[in-house]
Amino acid sequence: MSARPSNSTHTDDSAPPTPWHALTVDEVIHRLATRPQGLNATEVTTQFTQVGRNEIPRRKPVSPWRLFLKQFASPFVLVLLFAAALAYGVSVLPGESDRRLTAYFILAIVLLSVGLSFYEEYRAQVELVALNKLLVFTTLVIRDGKKFPLNASELVPGDIIELTHGQKVPADARVLEVHALRVDESALTGESVGIDKSPLPVPRETPLADRTSMVYGSTYVTRGTGLAVVVQTGMHTEVGKIATTLQQMRERPTPFQREVTKMARQMTVLVGVLAIIVAILLVFVLHEPWVDVALNTLSLAIATIPESLPVVLTFALALGAHAMARHHAVVQRLAVVESLGSVDTICTDKTGTLTQNVMTVQRVYADGQSADLIDQRALSEPSLEILRAGVLCNDAVMTADTPPHLSGDPVDVALLRAAQQAHLDIAATRTAYPKINEAPFSAERKMMTTVHTHEGTVIAVTKGAAEEVLARCLSSWCADRDTPLQEEQRQQIIQHLQEWERHGLYVLALAQQTLPDAENTDQLERGMSFLGMIGLIDPPRPEVAGAIVTAKDAGIRVVMITGDHLLAAQAIAQQLGLATRAVEGSELAPLSPNALQTRMSDIDIVARATPEIKQRILQAIQQGGHFVAMTGDGVNDATALRQADIGVAMGLRGTDIAKESAAMVLLDDNFATIIAAIHEGRRIFDNIRKFTNYLLSTSLGEVFVVLTLSAMGYFPLSAQMLLWINVVTDVVPASALAADPAVPQVMTRRPRRHDEPILNAAIYATIAGSIFRTLIAYALVFWVGLLLGGVVYARTVLFTSIVLHAFTRVMVVRQLDNLSLWSNRALLWSYGVAVGLQIVALYTPLRIVFGVVPLDWRAWALMVSVVVLSSVTGVYMTRWILQRFPLWSM
Numbered sequence: 001m002s003a004r005p006s007n008s009t010h011t012d013d014s015a016p017p018t019p020w021h022a023l024t025v026d027e028v029i030h031r032l033a034t035r036p037q038g039l040n041a042t043e044v045t046t047q048f049t050q051v052g053r054n055e056i057p058r059r060k061p062v063s064p065w066r067l068f069l070k071q072f073a074s075p076f077v078l079v080l081l082f083a084a085a086l087a088y089g090v091s092v093l094p095g096e097s098d099r100r101l102t103a104y105f106i107l108a109i110v111l112l113s114v115g116l117s118f119y120e121e122y123r124a125q126v127e128l129v130a131l132n133k134l135l136v137f138t139t140l141v142i143r144d145g146k147k148f149p150l151n152a153s154e155l156v157p158g159d160i161i162e163l164t165h166g167q168k169v170p171a172d173a174r175v176l177e178v179h180a181l182r183v184d185e186s187a188l189t190g191e192s193v194g195i196d197k198s199p200l201p202v203p204r205e206t207p208l209a210d211r212t213s214m215v216y217g218s219t220y221v222t223r224g225t226g227l228a229v230v231v232q233t234g235m236h237t238e239v240g241k242i243a244t245t246l247q248q249m250r251e252r253p254t255p256f257q258r259e260v261t262k263m264a265r266q267m268t269v270l271v272g273v274l275a276i277i278v279a280i281l282l283v284f285v286l287h288e289p290w291v292d293v294a295l296n297t298l299s300l301a302i303a304t305i306p307e308s309l310p311v312v313l314t315f316a317l318a319l320g321a322h323a324m325a326r327h328h329a330v331v332q333r334l335a336v337v338e339s340l341g342s343v344d345t346i347c348t349d350k351t352g353t354l355t356q357n358v359m360t361v362q363r364v365y366a367d368g369q370s371a372d373l374i375d376q377r378a379l380s381e382p383s384l385e386i387l388r389a390g391v392l393c394n395d396a397v398m399t400a401d402t403p404p405h406l407s408g409d410p411v412d413v414a415l416l417r418a419a420q421q422a423h424l425d426i427a428a429t430r431t432a433y434p435k436i437n438e439a440p441f442s443a444e445r446k447m448m449t450t451v452h453t454h455e456g457t458v459i460a461v462t463k464g465a466a467e468e469v470l471a472r473c474l475s476s477w478c479a480d481r482d483t484p485l486q487e488e489q490r491q492q493i494i495q496h497l498q499e500w501e502r503h504g505l506y507v508l509a510l511a512q513q514t515l516p517d518a519e520n521t522d523q524l525e526r527g528m529s530f531l532g533m534i535g536l537i538d539p540p541r542p543e544v545a546g547a548i549v550t551a552k553d554a555g556i557r558v559v560m561i562t563g564d565h566l567l568a569a570q571a572i573a574q575q576l577g578l579a580t581r582a583v584e585g586s587e588l589a590p591l592s593p594n595a596l597q598t599r600m601s602d603i604d605i606v607a608r609a610t611p612e613i614k615q616r617i618l619q620a621i622q623q624g625g626h627f628v629a630m631t632g633d634g635v636n637d638a639t640a641l642r643q644a645d646i647g648v649a650m651g652l653r654g655t656d657i658a659k660e661s662a663a664m665v666l667l668d669d670n671f672a673t674i675i676a677a678i679h680e681g682r683r684i685f686d687n688i689r690k691f692t693n694y695l696l697s698t699s700l701g702e703v704f705v706v707l708t709l710s711a712m713g714y715f716p717l718s719a720q721m722l723l724w725i726n727v728v729t730d731v732v733p734a735s736a737l738a739a740d741p742a743v744p745q746v747m748t749r750r751p752r753r754h755d756e757p758i759l760n761a762a763i764y765a766t767i768a769g770s771i772f773r774t775l776i777a778y779a780l781v782f783w784v785g786l787l788l789g790g791v792v793y794a795r796t797v798l799f800t801s802i803v804l805h806a807f808t809r810v811m812v813v814r815q816l817d818n819l820s821l822w823s824n825r826a827l828l829w830s831y832g833v834a835v836g837l838q839i840v841a842l843y844t845p846l847r848i849v850f851g852v853v854p855l856d857w858r859a860w861a862l863m864v865s866v867v868v869l870s871s872v873t874g875v876y877m878t879r880w881i882l883q884r885f886p887l888w889s890m
Contacts, residue, residue, distance in 0.1 A: 173228035180224035180440035223409035316738035340681025350562035361418035366532035390415035469509035504571025505535035566607035627754035701774035729806035812874035
């Protein structure tokens with residue numbers, strides 16, 4: 001044989017793909033220069049050199065060191081590192097070595113924040129390491145006339161492979177020979193019903209989901225056997241094409257990440273402005289030496305930066321991630337936790353996400369009557385007769401385990417489950433009717449027949465497409481007797497068939513006939529007696545309907561995007577309470593982006609959607625200003641999962657490539673878990689807003705008090721005092737605020753806009769009110785302190801008042817959500833810890849470090865009175881502000 005020609009689709013990416021599905025078997029064999037006996041060793045080596053291994057390169061996990069260094073890219077961390085470097089630089093000056101402790105203190109804060117963030121992301125990465133290889137497993141190959149098992153990664157185009165029940169298809173291949181071959185392609189196409197394969201070519205324009213002459217990598221054989229020739233491997237398979245698209249897509253920063261970056265820039269500008277103002281006051285009002293001006297300005301700048309904010313942000317997101325993990329949702333990036341609160345649209349796959357991905361018998365038609373299988377009382381003897389026939393004309397296997405395990409084609413397994421539900425003894429039925437012959441299913445006949453003996457009688461039972469079976473029946477079977485099938489009965493059956501199909505049911509008809517003997521099978525599928533029909537469906541998950549109601553109450557739109565048929569999608573949507581305005585993906589494909597965006601505003605279901613259409617739909621919805629979560633489990637969902645603002649993959653049924661593409665993985669494949677995660681995301685954002693409000697208002701309050709008193713001739717707080725206040729009043733109470741419970745209305749309000757800042761008009765107004773209130777309170781305690789005991793006494797009173805006042809600010813901030821004092825016990829404990837630490841600073845030798853004196857009862861009476869008065873004033877002021885500024889934009 002001459003040298004084997006190269007496959008153009010591997011060597012020239014610009015060449016149009018070969019339409020393997022539209023070629024005859026002989027044309028495919030000729031084009032690949034192979035033969036039924038397979039390739040020889042030389043041809044395999046040549047082809048392997050040209051096309052490489054049959055593998056899809058997987059994204060390698062980020063190394064621990066790179067993941068650790070990535071945490072330093074946070075703007076807040078960079079600002080703190082700058083402050084630490086500045087403090088350390090000043091420490092080399094004579095007499096300023098204590099500034100080195102300030103630098104070390106800031107570095108400790110940075111390392112705590114970075115370490116916590118690194119731990120959470122690394123833990124999520126470890127938990128989500130997928131099953132390393134998607135296409136590497138053993139398959140049976142024929143080479144040089146010999147059949148043997150081979151690692152699928154070594155397959156090349158032209159290899160002849162054997163397909164068997166339960167096998168994962170190792171590559172894209174053209175079918176050569178089939179024996180009742182059926183393949184589950186739901187992971188690739190979203191089609192919930194298995195596809196029967198045939199060696200006959202199909203038209204060139206046939207969509208992927210309907211190419212019966214092809215099998216594709218990462219799909220599964222659910223019934224029968226066959227032979228196929230490999231036509232594409234590795235990155236050139238349909239799975240590989242999706243992987244290529246994913247590699248070209250970049251991760252989109254979340255709104256939260258953008259908001260934190262913006263806030264860091266704003267804080268940097270604010271720090272610079274305040275530092276300049278303080279420097280001017282120190283030079284021209286207090287006439288301080290230049291070295292003291294630099295040091296005091298640095299101290300105030302460090303105090304202005306809420307260095308605990310990155311720590312508390314990470315802590316809050318980590319708490320949310322742990323809470324989601326307890327609900328079986330694992331996030332791959334901490335920022336995703338907060339972003340879930342912005343989701344206003346969920347684009348969901350149907351098969352395996354909204355449904356159970358398990359074919360189930362729903363209705364039975366017999367003797368002119370339709371019955372629901374769930375209602376056992378409605379099952380007549382003719383209905384039971386159909387279920388018995390479904391047990392006999394069936395290739396599914398039932399084990400002898402307790403309880404028995406069923407395996408085989410999903411439709412056959414569904415028929416056995418239906419018989420079990422109707423309390424039929426499967427083993428006894430098969431024993432009473434032993435199978436002696438079989439005509440396997442074929443795509444041309446669209447039916448299969450099994451031959452049985454029973455008490456000396458030979459009976460043939462047929463199962464298949466309702467139209468085909470009905471056309472071959474001359475009579476109907478009822479009450480153990482045959483009656484001629486009248487035209488009126490035939491039309492009645494067709495009407496029920498059409499009604500069931502309109503409700504999305506997959507319909508099978510069953511028939512039987514008595515044969516003269518076991519050898520005479522010439523009339524096997526002719527002149528049969530019609531038994532009835534069975535309607536099957538992939539039923540919805542029981543918890544999904546309630547989750548969809550919750551989503552609607554929360555202002556979240558749910559759109560179904562599926563590769564399945566339109567009628568089946570509408571039927572599931574109707575059962576779940578979804579709107580049923582539907583369209584097929586082919587109708588959307590020609591639309592421009594603007595037209596598609598307009599069209600999708602009126603569409604609730606997109607059926608027969610290709611991966612390209614899914615991604616375009618997501619882009620159109622996003623361009624409309626919506627924040628979109630996309631759920632899915634199949635290879636066909638991967639690009640859409642990456643495109644989505646929040647990609648949510650199914651962990652149990654999901655393919656590895658889908659999990660790798662998603663921002664969040666559901667370990668229980670439960671749609672309701674998404675709603676629980678959104679609930680958690682909203683709670684976390686509420687808490688982020690509260691502790692950011694708290695941290696900024698307390699920090700700015702301190703700064704403006706220092707500015708005011710400096711303008712009056714005093715610099716009231718040292719650098720050590722400012723840093724101590726930031727640790728005692730920021731880290732502990734703010735961390736406790738991060739654990740605040742959700743407010744009752746958290747899932748009944750509209751989603752916040754994804755571009756809405758953490759600090760909106762209401763928050764800025766409350767911060768401004770807090771600064772005004774603290775200026776009065778702190779100035780009052782300082783001046784009274786001066787009168788009672790002098791400058792050091794006054795500084796100590798102010799120092800302690802700020803710590804006590806932090807609790808006041810916490811309670812005022814919580815007025816935003818009307819939370820009770822006792823709803824967060826951790827917050828009460830944190831305040832106790834803060835006061836305890838302050839007492840240690842006042843009444844132990846530690847006071848020497850801060851340059852303070854022990855306070856007497858007069859100081860405590862003054863501070864408690866001012867704190868109580870400030871607290872009451874703050875509560876009413878906050879309520880007044882919220883009446884004029886809405887906290888949540890609608």
